[in-house]
Amino acid sequence: MAPRLQRQIKVFMLMMVSLCAGAQTSADSTLAVFEQWMARHGRIYMNNLEKAKRYEIFLKSFRFIENFNKEGNRSYRVGLNQFSDLTTEEFKARYTGFQAMSKSSKSSTATTFKYQNATEVQYVSPPESANWVDKGVVGDVKDQGDGCGSCWAFSAVGAVESLLAIKKSVFADLSEQQLVDCDKANKGCKGGRMERAFDYISRHGIAYEKDYPYKNGQGNCNETAASASVTKIDDYYSIPVNERWIERSVSQQPVSVAVDGDSDDFKYYKGGIFSGPCGKKLSHAVLIVGYGRSDSDGKNYWLIKNSWGQQWGEKGYMRLQRSTGTYGGICGIELSASHPYLN
Numbered sequence: 248m249a250p251r252l253q254r255q256i257k258v259f260m261l262m263m264v265s266l267c268a269g270a271q272t273s274a275d276s277t278l279a280v281f282e283q284w285m286a287r288h289g290r291i292y293m294n295n296l297e298k299a300k301r302y303e304i305f306l307k308s309f310r311f312i313e314n315f316n317k318e319g320n321r322s323y324r325v326g327l328n329q330f331s332d333l334t335t336e337e338f339k340a341r342y343t344g345f346q347a348m349s350k351s352s353k354s355s356t357a358t359t360f361k362y363q364n365a366t367e368v369q370y371v372s373p374p375e376s377a378n379w380v381d382k383g384v385v386g387d388v389k390d391q392g393d394g395c396g397s398c399w400a401f402s403a404v405g406a407v408e409s410l411l412a413i414k415k416s417v418f419a420d421l422s423e424q425q426l427v428d429c430d431k432a433n434k435g436c437k438g439g440r441m442e443r444a445f446d447y448i449s450r451h452g453i454a455y456e457k458d459y460p461y462k463n464g465q466g467n468c469n470e471t472a473a474s475a476s477v478t479k480i481d482d483y484y485s486i487p488v489n490e491r492w493i494e495r496s497v498s499q500q501p502v503s504v505a506v507d508g509d510s511d512d513f514k515y516y517k518g519g520i521f522s523g524p525c526g527k528k529l530s531h532a533v534l535i536v537g538y539g540r541s542d543s544d545g546k547n548y549w550l551i552k553n554s555w556g557q558q559w560g561e562k563g564y565m566r567l568q569r570s571t572g573t574y575g576g577i578c579g580i581e582l583s584a585s586h587p588y589l590n
C-alpha cells in the first residue's frame with residue numbers, strides 16, 4: 248500500500264511539474280497522450296490525485312500495448328480503448344459477468360444425446376464458413392456500459408434476435424434490461440448464464456428494446472413492460488464441447504458462448520485473429536455470428552459479437568482463432584455453447 252501511494256504521489260508531482268513548468272520530459276508526451284485519450288473518452292476525474300492514479304494505470308496499459316505491437320509477431324493487434332485507465336480487477340468487475348457453473352451440474356453425454364436427437368443439425372457436415380452479419384440478421388453492436396455485468400443478457404438477446412430474424416424474416420431489437428431486472432434465475436448486473444436467460448424467454452417472452460430500454464444498472468422488474476413481451480422461443484439447447492457441433496449450429500443460427508476475457512490482450516484487442524494467450528476460466532459471454540478462414544494468413548476463426556460498443560476490436564467484433572486442437576478451444580469458447588430454439 249505504502250509504496251503504491253508513494254508512486255502515485257511521484258506521478259502526481261511529475262504531473263504538476265509538467266503541467267506548471269512545461270518541462271520537456273518523455274513523461275510529458277505520454278501525459279499528452281493521456282490527456283488526448285481523456286478528451287476522446289470524455290473522462291473527468293474528481294481531483295488530481297485520482298487523475299495521477301488513473302495516469303499510472305494508463306501508463307501500464309500504454310506500455311503493454313506499445314511492447315505488444317513492437318514485437319509484431321502476433322496474428323492480431325492491440326490498442327488503447329475506453330478501458331485503458333482501469334485495473335484488471337475493475338475491468339472484470341464492470342465489463343464481464345458470465346457465471347461459470349459448478350462441474351457436476353451437467354452430464355456432457357446426456358447433453359450430446361439430447362442435442363443430437365432434438366436438433367436438425369445431426370450428421371450434416373458443416374459448411375466451410377458462415378456469416379450472419381453479412382446476411383443482415385445481426386443487430387448493431389451494443390454497449391453494456393460501465394456499471395453492469397450483463398454480458399450474459401446481451402449474448403442471449405443477440406441469439407434470440409438473430410434466430411427470430413432468420414425464422415421470421417423480420418428483425419426486432421429486444422430488451423436486455425428485462426432479463427437483468429426480471430430473470431430471477433440469474434443475478435442481474437452481478438452476472439448470469441445464457442441458458443437460464445433462454446429458459447426465462449421461453450416461459451415469459453421478451454419485450455422490445457424500446458418498451459424496456461437498457462439502463463446500465465439493475466432495478467425492480469417493470470411488470471408493465473415485461474407483460475408486453477411479444478416474443479417467445481420454444482426451448483434452448485446446450486451444445487456439446489465439440490468444434491464440429493458448434494460449427495453445425497452456427498451454420499444454422501448465431502450461438503451464445505462464454506470465454507475467458509480477462510486478459511489485457513483480450514481487453515485491448517484491436518483487430519486481426521485473436522490467438523491468446525488466454526486461459527479457460529469462463530468470465531465473459533459473447534455471441535458467435537459466423538466462422539471462416541482468413542485470406543491473409545490462412546488461420547481459421549470464429550466471428551464473435553461483443554457488447555463493449557463499436558470502438559472495441561473490429562467495430563465491436565472479434566475474430567478468435569478456431570481449430571486450435573485444444574480441448575475447449577481458445578479461451579474456452581467451446582465449453583459453454585448454447586442456442587435458443589424455435590419451431
Ligand SMILES: *[C@@H]1O[C@H](CO)[C@@H](O)[C@H](O)[C@H]1NC(C)=O
Pocket residue numbers: 318320321
Ligand atoms: C514474439 O516475440 C517475443 C520477443 O521476441 C517472444 O518472447 C514471444 O514468445 C513471441 N511470440 C510469439 C507468439 O511468437
Ligand SMILES: *[C@@H]1O[C@H](CO)[C@@H](O)[C@H](O)[C@H]1NC(C)=O
Pocket residue numbers: 357360361364
Ligand atoms: C437419443 O436417441 C437414441 C437413439 O435413437 C436413443 O437411444 C436415446 O435414448 C435418445 N436419447 C435421448 C436423451 O433422447
Ligand SMILES: *[C@@H]1O[C@H](CO)[C@@H](O)[C@H](O)[C@H]1NC(C)=O
Pocket residue numbers: 457458459469471472
Ligand atoms: C414501465 O414500463 C412502461 C412501459 O414501457 C413505462 O411506461 C413505465 O414508465 C415503466 N415504469 C418504470 C417505473 O420505469
